[in-house]
Amino acid sequence: MSDAVDLLIIGAGPAGMAAALAAAPSGARIALLDDNPLPGGQIWRDGPHAELPPKAREMRARLDACANVRRHAGCKVIALAGPKRLLLEDAERGWLLAYDKLILCTGARELLLPFPGWTLPGVTGAGGLQALIKGGLPVDGERLVIAGSGPLLLASAATAKARGARLGRIAEQASLGAVGRFASALWAWPNKAWQALELFDATYRTGSHVLAALGSERLEGVRLQVGKRVEEIACERLACGFGLVPNTQIGEALGCALSDGAIRVDAWQASSLADHYAAGECTGFGGSELALAEGAIAGHAAVGMLAEARALWPQRQRWQGFADHLNRAFALDPALRRLAQPDTLVCRCEDVPLSAIGGRRGWTEAKLSSRCGMGACQGRVCGSAAQFLFGWQPPAPRPPFSPARISTLAKLADAAESQAPDLSSARTPG
Missing domain, CATH: 1.10.10 (Arc Repressor Mutant, subunit A)
Incomplete structure (x- = not known):
C-alpha cells in the first residue's frame, strides 16, 4: 500500500515553499518533501549560527498554518516506483507515495573544479563553508581565502567574518570589466545593489583565481593568479565555488527534457512531461527572488489557478532579467580548465x-x-x-538516487507486486 496526494513538491527551498503556499488555497492534498530538518533550502538554511531573514520566517509560519500541506523533513527520494509513484525514506521509515501532480524544486549544487591540493583538509566549497558555519563550525580567528566566481563568494565571506574568521582574500575569476558592467546595471534591481554594497569587502580582487592549495597533511596556504602575477597567502581555510549546477537527477529519471543542463519548462513552469512542473534553480540559476516567482507560478498552475499564475509572469520576467545579467557577467574563464x-x-x-x-x-x-x-x-x-x-554529458541517474536501508528498497518489490495484473479470476479456455 502507498500514501497518495494530489500534489507532491520535492524541495522546500524558496521555490518549493512558494509553490506549496500558492497551491494550498485550492484545498488540494499537498506533500512537501525536503532532506533538511526545516524548510528554507540552502539559501535559508537553519542552524545554531544561522540568521534567517524575515521572509523565510514569515513563509514558514504560513506553511505551518496550512492544514492541507504535509511536510516531510529529512526525507529523500530513493527511486521511481511506477507511474506517478515514488519510493521515499526518512529517519523512521521507507514508504511509497503516489501523486497526481508533481513540482520539482530540487535546487542546485556547487560546481567544484579540481586543482592541485583541492582534497586537502581545510578546503571546501564556498557554499559548503557557509553551510558548515551556519551548522556550528567554529572559524573564529582562522585565516580564510575564498575563490571562484559569483555573488556566493561575498555571501560566504560575510558569514565567515561574522563568526570571527580573518579574511585574507576574495578571488573572483571574472574580469574587472565584467564585474564593473554587472555592478553598473544593478540600478534596475535596487535591493541587489544594496546587497552588493553591504557585502563588498576590501580584499575582493577581480581577474583572480586559485592555482593550488598548499600543504602536506592539511591546508597551510593558497597560490593565486592575480592578473599577471602569482601570489601566495597563508591560511587555514580555503573555500572555492565556481557557480552552481542545477539538480536535475530526479527530473531526468522521470523523463523531463533538459535545456542547457537545466529542466526545460514553459510559461506555466510545466516540464515536457505531463502533470510535472519545475521551479527554482533546477530550471536555471537566478537567485531566491526568481525562485519565489517561479515556485508560485508552478503552484498556481498545478492546481488550475491559471489567472493567478499569469499575474506573476511580469515578476518572473523582471528577475529572469537579473539572472541573465548575472550569468553573463560571471561566465567561467576557459583558463580554469587548465588548473x-x-x-x-x-x-x-x-x-x-x-x-x-x-x-x-x-x-x-x-x-x-x-x-x-x-x-x-x-x-x-x-x-x-x-x-x-x-564537455562530457554527466552520467544518467540510476536508482537508488541516495543511500537507503534494505527495508526501504524491499518496498520496490511491493510496488511491483501491486502493479502486476491479477490473473486469479481469468477464465481458462475450454
Whole structure:
C-alpha cells in the first residue's frame, strides 16, 4: 500500500515553499518533501549560527498554518516506483507515495573544479563553508581565502567574518570589466545593489583565481593568479565555488527534457512531461527572488489557478532579467580548465587522477578504465567537473538516487507486486 496526494513538491527551498503556499488555497492534498530538518533550502538554511531573514520566517509560519500541506523533513527520494509513484525514506521509515501532480524544486549544487591540493583538509566549497558555519563550525580567528566566481563568494565571506574568521582574500575569476558592467546595471534591481554594497569587502580582487592549495597533511596556504602575477597567502581555510549546477537527477529519471543542463519548462513552469512542473534553480540559476516567482507560478498552475499564475509572469520576467545579467557577467574563464595537473584527482571518491581519464571519449569509457564517477557521490561532483573540463554529458541517474536501508528498497518489490495484473479470476479456455 502507498500514501497518495494530489500534489507532491520535492524541495522546500524558496521555490518549493512558494509553490506549496500558492497551491494550498485550492484545498488540494499537498506533500512537501525536503532532506533538511526545516524548510528554507540552502539559501535559508537553519542552524545554531544561522540568521534567517524575515521572509523565510514569515513563509514558514504560513506553511505551518496550512492544514492541507504535509511536510516531510529529512526525507529523500530513493527511486521511481511506477507511474506517478515514488519510493521515499526518512529517519523512521521507507514508504511509497503516489501523486497526481508533481513540482520539482530540487535546487542546485556547487560546481567544484579540481586543482592541485583541492582534497586537502581545510578546503571546501564556498557554499559548503557557509553551510558548515551556519551548522556550528567554529572559524573564529582562522585565516580564510575564498575563490571562484559569483555573488556566493561575498555571501560566504560575510558569514565567515561574522563568526570571527580573518579574511585574507576574495578571488573572483571574472574580469574587472565584467564585474564593473554587472555592478553598473544593478540600478534596475535596487535591493541587489544594496546587497552588493553591504557585502563588498576590501580584499575582493577581480581577474583572480586559485592555482593550488598548499600543504602536506592539511591546508597551510593558497597560490593565486592575480592578473599577471602569482601570489601566495597563508591560511587555514580555503573555500572555492565556481557557480552552481542545477539538480536535475530526479527530473531526468522521470523523463523531463533538459535545456542547457537545466529542466526545460514553459510559461506555466510545466516540464515536457505531463502533470510535472519545475521551479527554482533546477530550471536555471537566478537567485531566491526568481525562485519565489517561479515556485508560485508552478503552484498556481498545478492546481488550475491559471489567472493567478499569469499575474506573476511580469515578476518572473523582471528577475529572469537579473539572472541573465548575472550569468553573463560571471561566465567561467576557459583558463580554469587548465588548473588540474596530471596527478590532480578529478574523482575524489575513487582517487582517479586527471591522467587516468584525459583523452577518454566520455563517461562510459572513463568508468570502464578507472571507476570515475562510481563512488559515494555517484558522479555528482566529478560529473559536473568533467562536463566543464571535457564537455562530457554527466552520467544518467540510476536508482537508488541516495543511500537507503534494505527495508526501504524491499518496498520496490511491493510496488511491483501491486502493479502486476491479477490473473486469479481469468477464465481458462475450454
